[in-house]
Amino acid sequence: MADIAFLLLIFFLVSTTMDTDMGIVRKLPPMPEEKTKDEQVDVKERNIFVVLVNRDNQLLVEGEVMNIKDLRKAAEEFIVNPNDDPDLPAKEQVDVPFFGPMMLTTKHVISLQNDRGTSYEMYIAVQNELAAAYTELRDGLAMRKFGKKFDDLDNEEDQAKKDAIEQIYPMKISEAEPRNVGG
Numbered sequence: 767m768a769d770i771a772f773l774l775l776i777f778f779l780v781s782t783t784m785d786t787d788m789g790i791v792r793k794l795p796p797m798p799e800e801k802t803k804d805e806q807v808d809v810k811e812r813n814i815f816v817v818l819v820n821r822d823n824q825l826l827v828e829g830e831v832m833n834i835k836d837l838r839k840a841a842e843e844f845i846v847n848p849n850d851d852p853d854l855p856a857k858e859q860v861d862v863p864f865f866g867p868m869m870l871t872t873k874h875v876i877s878l879q880n881d882r883g884t885s886y887e888m889y890i891a892v893q894n895e896l897a898a899a900y901t902e903l904r905d906g907l908a909m910r911k912f913g914k915k916f917d918d919l920d921n922e923e924d925q926a927k928k929d930a931i932e933q934i935y936p937m938k939i940s941e942a943e944p945r946n947v948g949g
Contacts, residue, residue: 813855815844815876819892821883821946834891841899845935847871863930864911870934879942896939903935 817837818826825832827840847854855871862868876896880889904916908931912919919928 809873809875810856812853813871813873813875815841815874817876817878817892817896819878819880819884819888821881823885823888825892834888834895837892837895838899838902841876841896842903844876845871845874845899845903847874860933862933864927865930865934868934874938876939877942878939880944882944882946884944897937900935900937904931907931907934 816826816828820826825834825837827837832840844854847857850857850869855874857869857871858873859867860870860872862870878892878896880892901916908914908916908919908927912924912927914924916928916931919925919931
């Protein structure tokens with residue numbers, strides 16, 4: 767009887783699947799050296815894409831109320847600045863391996879701030895839309911240049927191509943500490 771119970775226990779342990787939670791994939795910046803001084807960096811207002819989420823899960827992008835479905839497209843336009851709009855990030859010429867000289871928005875930053883009352887679902891939805899904007903831009907560029915999606919450039923010889931695409935579209939999302947907005 768004990769042997770049968772033990773075999774049943776082993777069977778259920780082996781055949782049961784464990785759910786694993788997925789987190790937000792972010793590469794943290796390297797630790798600063800101890801001797802490094804904190805410097806104040808001046809960032810021009812046109813280089814910052816401000817995304818605010820209040821406790822009622824309302825999205826305020828660049829001072830205007832926006833639907834979550836429109837956030838990805840707005841972020842992509844900000845990152846690329848296709849028409850060289852003076853209100854969007856400044857472009858500068860950069861020599862990128864595999865691509866040559868390109869005009870890029872190298873100093874753009876997406877600033878995200880949530881209220882403490884923001885729901886977790888809205889927080890994740892905003893994070894997903896911002897990450898999806900970078901993913902779409904990277905995938906589109908990789909398909910046009912190399913005929914593969916960005917994530918499919920996975921062997922060692924493709925790593926340099928991946929690095930070049932990341933140089934063109936570096937993920938720059940700055941997340942401020944949540945605060946209570948409006949009381």
